[in-house]
Amino acid sequence: MKIFSGSSNKPLAEKVAKDLKINLSPLDIFIFPDQERRVRVIDKVLDEKTVIVQSTSTPADQHYMELFFITDALKRSGASSVTAVIPYLGYQRQDHVFREGEAVSLQVIIETLQAVGINKIVTFDLHSAKIPSLFEIEIKDLSALPIFADKICGTTFLKDIVLVSPDMGGIRRIKILSELLNNVPYATIEKNRDLSTGYIESKKMEGDVEGKTAIIVDDMISTGKTIDAACKLLKEKGAVDSYVFATHPVFSNEAPEILQSCLARKIFVADSIDIEKKKRFDKLEVLSISKMIASEIA
């Protein structure tokens, strides 16, 4: 097996290769002055199983194109199979038509991933449980929740906790984590987002958080506004503290500032997306999913 890294998350690809006790295979990715990319496989891959690690985080379009080109180069060079490890699958939130006239961007992405010849996808914490059924090729949707459960168990200050989903869509995730933690209680916030302005309102919740340490769990943090609104509501409802566990640190726009100044004491995320230095902040702690990837592809 040979493992290759696109340019989106090399630190994670390196960790996975290290966990598998192999070296990353080199790729020549040349960027032309107009930003077009030329990809060339250097090692021989004839009849080899190959793996590409590429998160399709910002800039998603560029990272997808790079993944398509690497796949094409491997296929043309005779690789027997290509597994794409896409820890964060870009465009996954546009998985159906929300408003009349919209494109289903994820469907276009899936058809292209399949058309270029990828044999299997390994990804993490997909936004919706129905996404795997949209693929015709094999897809493994892993989850960072067991890593979060280990962290919560091993963190002594996290006592008398209640898990909190910041929106109704996250209930499935919260229930899984609750089971991993011997059925700790959970609560759910009702969130409303205005699709045209992005304004978020979190005013109501189901479940009791009074006097407890709230652990907010989400699949991703983009602008940070969901987390900020959730923390404010939890304080109003009597939670003594808030902590956040989210798989994908998308961190758009002012997210780092919003998260650093929000009421949460600490924000834990996975390394599904490589966070640039300027987007890191004091409250942030990154937990690695590399070992889960390594055992899936070994």
Ligand code: R5P
């Ligand atoms: C939404 O359904 C997701 O689970 C996240 O809550 C959302 O994408 C977070 O977005 P933001 O950080 O922009 O509020």
